[in-house]
Amino acid sequence: MRRSMLFIPGNTPNLLMNGDVLGADSIILDLEDAVSPAEKDSARILVRNALKSLHYKGCEIIIRINPVETDYWTHDLDEIIPLKPNMIMPPKVSCAQDVKTVSEYIAKLEEKCGFEKNTVKLIPLIETAMGVENAFQIASADERVAALFLGGEDLTADLRCKRTKEGNEIFYARTRLVCAARACGVDVYDTPFTDVDDIDGLYTDAQFAKSLGFSGKASISPRHVEGINEVFSPTQAEIDYAHEVMETIRIAKEQGKGVVSLRGKMIDAPIVERARQVIEMEKAMFGGTEDDE
Amino acid sequence: MNMKITTSAVAGTLESSDVYVKVEPCDKLEIEIESVVYNQFAEEIKKSIMEVVEELGVDSGKISINDKGAIDCVIKARVETAIKRAGGEN
Numbered sequence: 001m002r003r004s005m006l007f008i009p010g011n012t013p014n015l016l017m018n019g020d021v022l023g024a025d026s027i028i029l030d031l032e033d034a035v036s037p038a039e040k041d042s043a044r045i046l047v048r049n050a051l052k053s054l055h056y057k058g059c060e061i062i063i064r065i066n067p068v069e070t071d072y073w074t075h076d077l078d079e080i081i082p083l084k085p086n087m088i089m090p091p092k093v094s095c096a097q098d099v100k101t102v103s104e105y106i107a108k109l110e111e112k113c114g115f116e117k118n119t120v121k122l123i124p125l126i127e128t129a130m131g132v133e134n135a136f137q138i139a140s141a142d143e144r145v146a147a148l149f150l151g152g153e154d155l156t157a158d159l160r161c162k163r164t165k166e167g168n169e170i171f172y173a174r175t176r177l178v179c180a181a182r183a184c185g186v187d188v189y190d191t192p193f194t195d196v197d198d199i200d201g202l203y204t205d206a207q208f209a210k211s212l213g214f215s216g217k218a219s220i221s222p223r224h225v226e227g228i229n230e231v232f233s234p235t236q237a238e239i240d241y242a243h244e245v246m247e248t249i250r251i252a253k254e255q256g257k258g259v260v261s262l263r264g265k266m267i268d269a270p271i272v273e274r275a276r277q278v279i280e281m282e283k284a285m286f287g288g289t290e291d292d293e
Numbered sequence: 294m295n296m297k298i299t300t301s302a303v304a305g306t307l308e309s310s311d312v313y314v315k316v317e318p319c320d321k322l323e324i325e326i327e328s329v330v331y332n333q334f335a336e337e338i339k340k341s342i343m344e345v346v347e348e349l350g351v352d353s354g355k356i357s358i359n360d361k362g363a364i365d366c367v368i369k370a371r372v373e374t375a376i377k378r379a380g381g382e383n
Binding site: 041049052 | 304305308309310311363364365366367369370371373374377378
């Protein structure tokens with residue numbers, strides 16, 4: 001389950017130490033924008049040591065490396081891959097070749113470390129106009145790609161427009177990424193809401209992202225994690241309905257019925273699939289019951 | 294790896310949970326520790342520094358640290374960074 005992804009600057013020990021107690025499903029240890037060029041070496045070594053020593057229980061680890069057009073990204077991977085992070089987030093991914101370049105380099109390191117192929121997954125950060133237009137090719141470029149992530153700040157700079165709370169300027173990019181990711185069977189994550197103090201605004205933005213089909217949302221502040229988790233979790237009513245759907249299907253199968261309805265509405269394949277997804281989320285959140293298997 | 298400290302370099306910060314490390318050329322190996330938890334952890338801090346020094350094969354140089362309550366992996370990271378910034382391979 002990955003609803004919230006919290007960015008943590010890679011060169012800040014007091015935040016790195018507490019990464020797993022901030023409530024996020026995933027933490028993104030950042031070697032890119034949060035680290036000045038003069039401190040890239042320092043952050044890389046610090047994050048490597050943190051991964052070696054800290055266990056980050058119950059928290060997925062994602063490392064945002066530096067872009068492929070810099071001299072840093074291979075050094076980042078050299079230090080980080082041996083520690084087997086869950087995912088690597090290459091930023092400013094604009095085409096399928098960017099993904100393949102990073103994936104091939106990771107593959108060499110995985111082999112050297114004796115890891116199974118494709119152990120470390122990729123979540124390309126799409127934050128350029130070219131990247132948005134190539135979203136499907138990026139999502140389908142490599143088996144290692146497990147999700148797409150939209151970066152709204154750099155994207156609006158590239159689009160030469162102002163980033164607003166309403167987000168009209170990134171509407172096309174959001175829907176395009178959702179469609180591309182879903183077409184390829186991978187998850188898709190929304191850009192952070194950057195006004196740390198505007199909690200109401202965060203809820204509105206997260207609810208809108210969920211309504212478009214995003215799997216979850218990133219955050220640059222621990223204060224936003226709770227809200228994101230809440231928005232991207234199923235409600236109790238949704239959970240109850242999902243169980244009712246599965247129970248109705250089970251009974252119908254026993255009775256040999258082909259078509260069934262619940263609360264006056266026919267239960268078709270998409271409703272069953274949605275119910276399964278809700279129950280999966282419930283299990284991830286609370287642990288589940290066997291009768292829904 | 295055998296590293297030689299050829300110039301002065303620093304790493305880390307004076308923020309809470311971090312450590313500021315300064316490395317300088319010196320004829321022998323010298324370690325100077327200032328820490329907010331000196332009385333409780335001076336020996337552990339020195340041990341952490343020495344582990345990095347030995348791993349990098351450094352046999353001379355002055356390493357001064359001003360610790361603001363950093364944990365072991367942070368101390369090691371900052372010392373490694375400072376030595377690598379100050380050195381070349383022997």
